[in-house]
Amino acid sequence: MKWLVTFGIITLAVAGFAYWFFSQPGPRQLDMANNIIPGDNNAKLLVENQIYDPELGLGLNIWAPTDVAADSLPVVIFIYGGGWRDGSKDQYGFAGRALAHRGYMVVLADYRLYPAVQFPDFLEDSAKAVSWVHDNIAQWGGDPERIFLSGQSAGAYNVMMLALDRQWLGRMGKSPDLIKGVAALAGPYDFYPFGTETTQNSFGSYHDPKMTQPINFARANAPPLWLSTGVDDEQVKPRNSRKLRDKILELGGEAEYKEYPDMDHIEIMMALAKPFRSKGPVLDDMIAFFESRP
Numbered sequence: 001m002k003w004l005v006t007f008g009i010i011t012l013a014v015a016g017f018a019y020w021f022f023s024q025p026g027p028r029q030l031d032m033a034n035n036i037i038p039g040d041n042n043a044k045l046l047v048e049n050q051i052y053d054p055e056l057g058l059g060l061n062i063w064a065p066t067d068v069a070a071d072s073l074p075v076v077i078f079i080y081g082g083g084w085r086d087g088s089k090d091q092y093g094f095a096g097r098a099l100a101h102r103g104y105m106v107v108l109a110d111y112r113l114y115p116a117v118q119f120p121d122f123l124e125d126s127a128k129a130v131s132w133v134h135d136n137i138a139q140w141g142g143d144p145e146r147i148f149l150s151g152q153s154a155g156a157y158n159v160m161m162l163a164l165d166r167q168w169l170g171r172m173g174k175s176p177d178l179i180k181g182v183a184a185l186a187g188p189y190d191f192y193p194f195g196t197e198t199t200q201n202s203f204g205s206y207h208d209p210k211m212t213q214p215i216n217f218a219r220a221n222a223p224p225l226w227l228s229t230g231v232d233d234e235q236v237k238p239r240n241s242r243k244l245r246d247k248i249l250e251l252g253g254e255a256e257y258k259e260y261p262d263m264d265h266i267e268i269m270m271a272l273a274k275p276f277r278s279k280g281p282v283l284d285d286m287i288a289f290f291e292s293r294p
Contacts, residue, residue, distance in 0.1 A: 027080070027091035030273050034094035037274040042066045043100035045093070046140060052109065052132035058125055060109040060132075061089050062140060063096030072143035073105040074290065077133055079126055081153025081186075081269070084202040085114040094273040102287050105142040107133050111158070119203045119212055123168050126158045130179075131172035148290055149182045149223075152269045153236060156187025157214065160244075163225070164217035179223040181293050183286045185268050186229050188236045189214040189244040218247040224254040226289040228282065230263030258285055 047062035064073065076099050080087045089108040096106040111125035134144050149159035162168050163182045169175060192209045194200045203212045210216055225248060227241035241257055248255035260268060260280040271282040 027082075027087065027269075030270060031091055031094045033275050034097070034273040039274050040097045040101040043097040045096070046105075053125065053128050056112065056125070058110050058112070058129070059089070060107050060129060061093075061096065062137075062142075063093070063100040063106040063108070064141065065100050065103055065105075072138065072141055072146075073103065074146040074148065075105045075107065075133065075137055075142040075144075076148045076150050076183075076290070077107045077109065077130055077159075079109060079111070079129075079149070079151035079155035079158045081151065081155045082113070083198040084119075084122055084154045085198065087113065087154075098272050098274075098283055099286075102283075104290070105137065105140070107137070109133075114202050118201070119206050120168075122202075123158060123161050124171070127162055127168040127172050127174075130162060130169060131174050134174060134178055144178075146180055147178055148293075149179055150184065150286065151187070152185040153187060153265065156184035157189070160184055160187055160189060160214045160225075161217070163223045164214050164219065176223060181224045181226065181289060183226045183289055184228065184241070185282070186233055186236050186265050187214075187227070187240060189240045191236075191240065215244050215247055218244060218251060218253070220248075220252040222248060222253050224256075224289075224293065226256045226258065226286065228258040228260070228268065228285070230265060230268045231259050231261050232263060233265040233268070235265035256289065 042065050043063055044066050045061060046064040049059040051059045078095050080092045089110045092108050096108050099106045109129035111122045134147060138144055149163060151159040159182055163176050163179050166176055190213055191199055192213050194204050206212055227245050229238040229241045238259055245255040245257040263280055267279055268282055270276040271279045277283060
């Protein structure tokens with residue numbers, strides 16, 4: 001009889017944990033699963049919730065290698081996705097850990113989301129984060145002369161707009177030339193007319209839709225781009241990355257395009273986490289792009 005009681009308690013505990021786990025946002029689930037798997041030990045959360053915009057209370061986390069070299073480290077500012085309505089820097093520790101383990105200082109920055117804001121407020125927030133990093137990262141051992149941007153989905157959109165449309169960093173007194181490269185995963189770059197509820201919500205009320213589209217700001221002297229997508233992505237079609245690559249090359253700029261078979265919109269992000277890296281060499285390809293830059 002006692003074993004039945006013990007079994008019942010264990011079953012309830014497992015069921016309770018499963019319910020709690022699957023009630024968490026997808027990226028947080030991924031982060032928790034990632035932390036169970038050994039590896040990426042040369043990474044630590046160096047700074048937590050550093051406020052970069054005191055007025056709005058927006059913060060960022062900084063990841064770094066545990067064994068920091070004497071020389072300053074290249075920096076990757078990673079902007080998360082979530083349809084401009086979901087997400088948090090605290091849910092994407094797996095991305096910070098993955099890149100820090102490979103020798104990079106990684107900044108995960110929050111930005112305001114719908115319905116609190118619409119375009120272009122989330123771009124202004126991301127621009128402020130990049131400006132803050134450029135001004136302050138040296139005090140933690142990051143190199144302000146070697147800053148890369150990266151992001152997935154809506155985050156890829158944000159970083160691409162900062163790289164291509166000079167006005168956003170220009171408002172901060174900065175130039176996109178400070179960006180040494182952009183590694184973008186499954187980003188929307190040519191999505192007008194707005195055909196989904198998500199894009200209608202975040203962009204539909206803006207007075208000039210053309211100004212919201214990254215492809216309209218393609219230019220020959222843009223930072224080098226690494227554009228990646230999953231072949232099976234039905235949420236943000238691969239043509240977004242292909243068309244932007246083609247436009248940049250046509251103008252004489254630098255752009256690479258990488259597509260991954262049997263991978264969809266979410267799986268390309270999952271491939272950065274330890275449990276799912278066998279899906280495709282997304283992390284290795286990102287690192288190769290960063291290291292290819294002078």
